[in-house]
Amino acid sequence: MKDVLRFLLTEAPDFPALDSVEAWWRRHLAVLPRFPSPADLALASGFRMDRMGFAFASGYQAALRSLFPQLPQDQRAALCATETGGGHPSAIETKLTPKGAGWTLDGVKTYVTLGTHAEALLVVASEGRDAQERNRLRMVRLDARASGVTVEPLPPLGFVPEVPHAALRLEGVEVAPEDVLPGDGYTRYLKPFRTVEDCHVNLAVLGWLVKVARRCGWPVALREELVAIAVMIHAIAREDPSDPAVHVALGGALAQMHRALERCEVAWEGVDVEMRERWQRDRRLLDLASKVRAKRLEAARQRLAGGAGDD
Structure with a gap:
């Protein structure tokens, strides 16, 4: 260094x-x-x-x-995890549902850092429960301009107000197979x-x-x-x-x-x-x-x- x-x-x-x-x-x-x-x-x-x-x-x-080294270097990105119940794995309710050869994504993220300016979104979603009733999470890569993605600006915080935050609404967003990243979304x-x-x-x-x-x-x-x-x-x-x-x-x-x-x-x-x-x-x-x-x-x-x- x-x-x-x-x-x-x-x-x-x-x-x-x-x-x-x-x-x-x-x-x-x-x-x-x-x-x-x-x-x-x-x-x-x-x-x-x-x-x-x-x-x-x-x-x-x-x-x-x-x-996520695969992210384009010239695109602002945002991790989208937090929901109404927080960011714990058990609180993730955004759903990743199989559809044809791909998937659809539905849910709400309540707090996304740089959400109003992100071009690439990394969304934590659930594909259901395992045999022990644990949430099975996946990480999904989305274009912020995709159909069904709605970004809702949040008021500035009382500190670092220059950094914007947003809520994110996902409604029937189509996801290609290659945009569901390999491995467990949590671990x-x-x-x-x-x-x-x-x-x-x-x-x-x-x-x-x-x-x-x-x-x-x-x-x-x-x-x-x-x-x-x-x-x-x-x-x-x-x-x-x-x-x-x-x-x-x-x-x-x-x-x-x-x-x-x-x-x-x-x-x-x-x-x-x-x-x-x-x-x-x-x-x-x-x-x-x-x-x-x-x-x-x-x-x-x-x-x-x-x-x-x-x-």
Whole structure:
């Protein structure tokens, strides 16, 4: 990763303003030819962004490319899992029904990140129950413009409001056989994505923070600590996200990142008011799903200790 490290440490830390999702995407794509690896892309594109919200969006896209390398690089993508009952496998009611040589898809997703601007949709759907009455999930790839797909914008969140979200309604959407991805929708895709997303989103945020630190003259030791944590998470991002040892390592890295962010608070006092207030508003993003993350970490510890764990 020496190329992306050199980029973080030597690239001009300017902050050209971004005023739209389209402007963010153009800047994200401009980084891609130089850093095609998802972990490198997350760091470098995060560095290029003018705010945490757009850094998050780039990290999210890098995470999707890591888990779904078949996605076209020039298309914005969105994972569509959450429904009225949440995102747990048992809560998925969107139905994938056989029809002729293919399938049809029906259901509602209540919360899709970047849903209003996604061109490729990755939809978690149920094809019924197994003998133990467990939901049998599949991952379905859809063109967002397909007939029967309706995107309903949601109000902006109180943090990172630049990143849009949407609800998704699917009514008799025709699905070709090749667009039902191989493997179990939960164990192969949805479950590991939690870890993949944690890695790449935090890499993007770290890339952006290194840029802020360099531009605003934060102490050298603090800047280098952020870079060192990025190196750790970059290495973890390249490992098997289903391995409990990887969960434990990521838990340690994120704890170290949290401590570093606490040490950054004094440095933020020297940053211009607009950027500082935006950070104070948006940093809540890093605490989302913290309870789920802690539960997953404890399950990984139990698995390593010889217990079954439940994640």
